[in-house]
Amino acid sequence: xxLLVKVRSLLRNLFLSRRVDADLDREVHAHLEMxxxxxxxxxxxxxEAQRAARIELGGVEQVKEQVRxxxxxxxxxxxxxxxxxxxxxxxxxxxxxxxxxxxxxxGIAANVIVFGVLQALVLRSLDVPHADRVMTLQPKDGGPFxxxxxxxDVRDSNTVFSAVADYEFQDFGLEANGVTRPxxxxxxxxxxxxxxxxxxxxxxxxxxxxxxxxxASEVAVISWSAWQSxxxxxxxxxxxxxxxxxxxxxxxxxxxxxxxxxxxIAQLDIFVPTSNEASLDGFNWLESRSYRNLFSVVRLKDxxxxxxVQAELNTIAARLARQYPKDEEGLALKLARPGMIGDFMGxxxxxxxxxxxxxxxxxxxxxxxxxxxxxxxxxxxxAKEIAIxxxxxxxxxxxxxxxxxxxxxxxxxxxxxxxxxxxxALTGLASWHPPTRYPMKFFVLPQPSxxxxxxxxxxxxGVVFGVMPLxxxxxxxxxxxxxxxxxxxxxxxxxxRDVLLAAQIALCxxxxxxxxxxxxxxxxxxxxxxxxxxxxxxxxxxxxxxxAYTGDAAxxxxxxxxxxxxxxxxxxxxxxxxTTPLSGDTLVSAVFSQQSADFRPSxxxxxxxxFDISPGYLTAAxxxxxxxxxxxxxxxxxxxxxxxxxxxxxxxxxxxxxxxGRYFKNRDGVSIQIVGIVPDGKYFILSEDPEAAAFFxxxxxxxxxxxxxxxxxxxxxxxxxxxxxxxxxxxRAVPIRDLGPWNTQLALSFFPIQVxxxxxGLFGAFGLLLSIAGTxxxxxxxxxxxxxxxxxxxALGAQAKQILSAALGRMLILLAxxxxxxxxxxxxxxxxxxxxVYQASAQDPFVLAAVALTLLxxxxxxVAGPVRRVLHxxxxxxxxxx
Amino acid sequence: MSPxxxxxxxxxxxxxxxxxxxxxxMHGLGVSRRIQQITGGTFVVKPGSLFPALHRMEEEGxxxxxxxxxxxxxxxKYYRLCKAGLKQLEVETKRWSRITGAIAQxxxxx
Numbered sequence: 004x005x006l007l008v009k010v011r012s013l014l015r016n017l018f019l020s021r022r023v024d025a026d027l028d029r030e031v032h033a034h035l036e037m038x039x040x041x042x043x044x045x046x047x048x049x050x051e052a053q054r055a056a057r058i059e060l061g062g063v064e065q066v067k068e069q070v071r072x073x074x075x076x077x078x079x080x081x082x083x084x085x086x087x088x089x090x091x092x093x094x095x096x097x098x099x100x101x102x103x104x105x106x107x108x109x110g111i112a113a114n115v116i117v118f119g120v121l122q123a124l125v126l127r128s129l130d131v132p133h134a135d136r137v138m139t140l141q142p143k144d145g146g147p148f149x150x151x152x153x154x155x156d157v158r159d160s161n162t163v164f165s166a167v168a169d170y171e172f173q174d175f176g177l178e179a180n181g182v183t184r185p186x187x188x189x190x191x192x193x194x195x196x197x198x199x200x201x202x203x204x205x206x207x208x209x210x211x212x213x214x215x216x217x218x219a220s221e222v223a224v225i226s227w228s229a230w231q232s233x234x235x236x237x238x239x240x241x242x243x244x245x246x247x248x249x250x251x252x253x254x255x256x257x258x259x260x261x262x263x264x265x266x267x268i269a270q271l272d273i274f275v276p277t278s279n280e281a282s283l284d285g286f287n288w289l290e291s292r293s294y295r296n297l298f299s300v301v302r303l304k305d306x307x308x309x310x311x312v313q314a315e316l317n318t319i320a321a322r323l324a325r326q327y328p329k330d331e332e333g334l335a336l337k338l339a340r341p342g343m344i345g346d347f348m349g350x351x352x353x354x355x356x357x358x359x360x361x362x363x364x365x366x367x368x369x370x371x372x373x374x375x376x377x378x379x380x381x382x383x384x385x386a387k388e389i390a391i392x393x394x395x396x397x398x399x400x401x402x403x404x405x406x407x408x409x410x411x412x413x414x415x416x417x418x419x420x421x422x423x424x425x426x427x428a429l430t431g432l433a434s435w436h437p438p439t440r441y442p443m444k445f446f447v448l449p450q451p452s453x454x455x456x457x458x459x460x461x462x463x464x465g466v467v468f469g470v471m472p473l474x475x476x477x478x479x480x481x482x483x484x485x486x487x488x489x490x491x492x493x494x495x496x497x498x499x500r501d502v503l504l505a506a507q508i509a510l511c512x513x514x515x516x517x518x519x520x521x522x523x524x525x526x527x528x529x530x531x532x533x534x535x536x537x538x539x540x541x542x543x544x545x546x547x548x549x550x551a552y553t554g555d556a557a558x559x560x561x562x563x564x565x566x567x568x569x570x571x572x573x574x575x576x577x578x579x580x581x582t583t584p585l586s587g588d589t590l591v592s593a594v595f596s597q598q599s600a601d602f603r604p605s606x607x608x609x610x611x612x613x614f615d616i617s618p619g620y621l622t623a624a625x626x627x628x629x630x631x632x633x634x635x636x637x638x639x640x641x642x643x644x645x646x647x648x649x650x651x652x653x654x655x656x657x658x659x660x661x662x663x664g665r666y667f668k669n670r671d672g673v674s675i676q677i678v679g680i681v682p683d684g685k686y687f688i689l690s691e692d693p694e695a696a697a698f699f700x701x702x703x704x705x706x707x708x709x710x711x712x713x714x715x716x717x718x719x720x721x722x723x724x725x726x727x728x729x730x731x732x733x734x735r736a737v738p739i740r741d742l743g744p745w746n747t748q749l750a751l752s753f754f755p756i757q758v759x760x761x762x763x764g765l766f767g768a769f770g771l772l773l774s775i776a777g778t779x780x781x782x783x784x785x786x787x788x789x790x791x792x793x794x795x796x797x798a799l800g801a802q803a804k805q806i807l808s809a810a811l812g813r814m815l816i817l818l819a820x821x822x823x824x825x826x827x828x829x830x831x832x833x834x835x836x837x838x839x840v841y842q843a844s845a846q847d848p849f850v851l852a853a854v855a856l857t858l859l860x861x862x863x864x865x866v867a868g869p870v871r872r873v874l875h876x877x878x879x880x881x882x883x884x885x
Numbered sequence: 886m887s888p889x890x891x892x893x894x895x896x897x898x899x900x901x902x903x904x905x906x907x908x909x910x911m912h913g914l915g916v917s918r919r920i921q922q923i924t925g926g927t928f929v930v931k932p933g934s935l936f937p938a939l940h941r942m943e944e945e946g947x948x949x950x951x952x953x954x955x956x957x958x959x960x961x962k963y964y965r966l967c968k969a970g971l972k973q974l975e976v977e978t979k980r981w982s983r984i985t986g987a988i989a990q991x992x993x994x995x
Contacts, residue, residue, distance in 0.1 A: 008946035008969075027940075030913065030962045033955075034932060037914045040957060061933050073937035075944045 107417025110370035143335035166197035176549030187442035188273030206241035206256030229272035249551035292330035372507035375471035382472035390484035410469030418461030511770035512825020518767020534684010536625030537745035573717035578620025581706035611695035631679030634700035647679035794878035
């Protein structure tokens with residue numbers, strides 16, 4: 004019953020507030036009347052009676068306010084009032100409101116977007132049941148790769164994993180409905196789907212018995228998205244036969260929606276057992292311990308700890324090293340988080356995202372500092388209003404709350420905008436295919452949790468800049484303020500907003516420095532000597548094994564292709580190789596000196612990149628021959644093995660470039676004569692140190708993987724069509740996976756640095772924008788407050804220089820000190836950048852000069868307006884006006 | 886020699902208002918004067934405390950209000966005790982007897 008009464012009161016207070024208020028007003032007035040009447044009855048003269056009554060009552064408005072405060076829902080009611088008032092205030096100064104909301108929206112959006120990516124790539128585990136038990140195994144140092152026999156040994160001799168599997172990415176030539184297209188998938192070992200632990204959407208997944216001996220089965224599982232897009236969501240798909248690399252495979256199942264393999268940034272569409280490796284790849288790595296090109300995934304048994312796992316891995320690795328010293332010497336395995344190409348990209352990605360998150364935080368802080376100083380300035384302008392409200396019975400807390408509500412309205416509006424922006428950006432990112440032939444895809448679709456994130460950030464931001472004017476409110480003395488009007492600003496002490504401006508400029512300076520450092524790095528990377536020239540060259544890639552070519556047939560095909568393409572008019576040079584530098588699938592092998600007799604890895608001189616090339620490839624690639632000769636088709640399996648090496652190779656082995664005619668040995672102990680020297684280049688990633696590389700005649704070791712390089716001055720589109728025509732004329736079944744300008748296909752190499760530059764550039768621009776807005780805002784505020792004083796000075800004969808230093812001297816000190824601190828911070832932070840951005844150095848005088856110049860320019864730009872206003876002020880008019 | 890008005894102890898105001906309303910319906914000033922009278926001028930309730938308390942108690946459902954004519958024919962808002970208010974008065978009275986009893990014991994003990 005009492006609850007009911009209370010609810011009724013609440014509803015009445017909220018919805019009939021006008022009537023309730025009128026009632027209260029009448030009641031208090033009636034009370035006053037009765038007090039007066041009482042006093043008159045006691046014999047006071049009427050005026051005295053009224054005065055005494057008023058004193059006893061203590062102010063009609065105050066009493067009413069006290070009653071209102073004690074009502075049920077008073078808090079809610081006044082909050083609503085504050086809210087309405089805040090909206091009114093913002094409508095009254097739409098310019099301020101729009102700027103504030105926009106600044107916040109950008110700041111919050113930056114954070115939400117980066118957080119969304121961070122969540123997708125780092126925080127969220129793989130989308131499989133009990134993902135916390137799924138890990139990857141990788142060598143303690145070096146890349147993420149393991150070999151098939153190693154994983155088989157771990158699988159068969161451990162007690163800590165419930166399942167162990169390895170897999171290799173493959174692009175398959177999938178023939179369905181008479182068309183062959185390249186489709187990315189994986190060869191997976193028998194326990195792969197036990198590790199993953201998902202339930203099939205249709206049919207069954209791959210089992211151990213599909214993979215227990217070479218050629219065990221010819222079955223395939225396709226992904227849900229491939230089922231949708233390539234097979235028209237055919238409900239009778241299970242049991243259908245398709246051809247993969249010309250071999251018939253039976254589709255036995257479809258994975259559930261959302262499963263895209265065990266990599267976070269790749270979409271795999273087809274899964275086949277490793278048992279058919281021999282027929283798929285053209286060569287067989289199932290039994291090779293030295294072919295470390297597989298990723299592993301394992302599922303830990305329940306209750307097993309990481310320490311137990313590591314102990315057992317150490318035992319197994321030690322045993323393997325003893326058993327197979329030639330291949331496994333020094334083997335050491337460790338557990339790592341799965342999903343980022345094993346954990347290969349995990350470190351850099353986590354580092355980069357943490358750095359960007361930091362920058363996003365800085366930008367948001369700067370935005371808050373900016374809004375904080377705007378708010379503080381506005382509050383100073385509203386001193387009189389605040390004083391009047393206090394005089395009318397409002398408490399300081401109530402006024403503060405009203406200001407806070409105002410900042411919340413702004414920050415929530417900003418947060419809502421930010422949500423929209425982030426949503427668009429993340430959706431765009433999720434549907435974007437990076438410029439690569441790899442099946443890269445960012446699974447960063449916006450999650451509802453991001454709304455919560457945006458809301459939390461907005462509230463935090465709102466509080467941060469909302470409480471800035473706190474001190475101003477609490478020291479307001481209504482009596483003084485109303486009497487003296489707005490205090491003169493001349494000679495005021497350093498206020499919070501000054502500090503805020505300096506801090507904000509320092510923060511913005513950090514983002515600007517970061518942007519310039521990465522821009523400079525990008526510029527350097529773009530003009531870097533790659534050791535080959537991707538300009539005016541076309542690259543065609545395909546794998547003949549996908550059209551069932553092996554050995555001599557592949558060799559024959561390639562030579563025919565070379566001849567036909569060289570006859571196309573406009574072709575300046577043409578050649579082919581098994582793979583090209585920076586393509587991502589370059590191989591490394593151990594190099595031994597000619598005197599070696601012990602071919603264990605630890606005895607190798609160094610590791611070098613391997614390429615198998617045809618005659619003419621070097622010319623087509625734009626790699627000049629420094630000494631010696633090119634490879635030739637007369638180098639065959641029957642003639643002595645030869646190689647062309649780069650200068651780094653020669654220097655490491657012989658400490659001189661003069662290496663033509665000398666010998667080295669490979670891991671099989673075969674002596675190879677060096678017949679040519681080429682300059683150094685980049686082979687795996689742009690940021691690598693000079694690496695050794697060797698180029699072998701492809702005629703001595705046939706490869707089905709083909710990268711045809713054509714150098715031409717002719718129009719790209721014509722040439723692309725001509726080359727495609729030649730390939731298809733030779734064999735229609737060859738699935739071309741890439742054909743286009745080499746530059747475009749190199750895009751992946753430049754991708755990280757471009758992403759970094761774009762991200763940091765955006766932050767830099769935003770930072771700059773903020774600092775301009777902040778400086779301009781405070782400068783014009785200062786000037787407008789002091790215009791009267793300044794014009795008196797002008798009238799009394801002050802010079803322009805004196806006026807400027809009086810008006811904006813402090814601003815300049817703030818600008819200079821903020822910039823200096825920011826520049827130092829930026830330089831310190833930029834060291835972190837050089838990890839991602841190749842050749843980025845903050846000590847670069849060019850960068851320092853550019854940052855300083857930019858700050859100087861924007862600084863002067865933003866105070867230029869106010870300066871003009873001061874200098875052109877006409878004292879006579881001004882003094883008359885006020 | 887009228888004693889200095891004592892500031893109200895926490896929680897006393899509700900009790901005093903409820904107790905005064907036992908005598909019958911009353912307007913704000915009536916309640917105020919009644920309290921002054923029964924406490925012999927010890928407690929003077931200012932409108933700034935009285936009205937918030939009255940409104941709060943009304944919202945609790947302890948008292949109800951209506952507009953009526955005052956002794957000299959002015960419109961005034963009157964308050965009367967409800968059933969819930971009577972119960973509340975009992976509760977408050979018990980609480981106070983307990984407190985005063987305890988305080989008395991303390992004073993006797995020394």
